[in-house]
Amino acid sequence: MSDFADLPDKLCPQCKRVLGRAEFHRDRRRVDGLAFYCKECANERSEASRRKRGIAAQKKSPTPVGEGLKWCPDCEQIKPLDDFPTATSKASGRHSYCKPCHNDRGKETAQRLYGGTREYHLQRRYGVGQKEFAELLAEQGGVCAICGGADPQHLDHDHRTGWVRGILCFNCNGGLGQFRDSPMRLARAITYLRGTTWQRALIHPGVYQMCSPTRGRPPSRRF
Secondary structure, eight states: OOOOTTSOOEEOTTTOOEEOGGGEEEOTTSTTSEEEEEHHHHHHHHHHHHHHTTOOOOOOOSSOOOTTEEEETTTTEEEEGGGSOBOTTSTTSBOSSOHHHHHHHHHHHHHHHHSSHHHHHHHHHHSOOHHHHHHHHHHTTTBOTTTOOBSOOEEEEOTTTOOEEEEEOHHHHHHHHHTTTOHHHHHHHHHHHHHHSOEEEEEETTEEEEEOOSSOOOOOOOO
């Protein structure tokens, strides 16, 4: 069933009250589309579970929160809904904490569990840590695996398999992405550049000559 509006009121098994459907949270997993306990009892049970696990009681705004506003338990300020990150899993559609507090909590969690946001990013996205990153960079001589630039910071990986390939500088890493990691496109780009760009040819030891491109046209004269 997709519409439960015509169903009768529901009995809460804890408080033994027969209440309207609006007094129950929605739960798509249940046949009637409603939570087992009424909102009041569900909140009480949730708070009791939190206290049993040693979690402090949830903070509540000391003043009423108007329409289109939300109270952040961390900074204890009432802010517009747009100041809170969106969350599809929340009934309100917004996270409990405002964006600055939400970000601070994320950084604290990454620091506590992984030793920092950098380690968290490497582990979550690539499955390696800063230790493996440093070892791979040392194998490359401390430079970008493509252009040889110093201090590269971007871990390159095969998007199909997830395998880490090397460490690149910002430009080389972005270049591979723009060419969609395609050897064929890169080969065509090389052919294109060789045919349209002035090349330096070695004619004697230490002596070079500039060779004009085989195609293209010079820029128009400026007046």
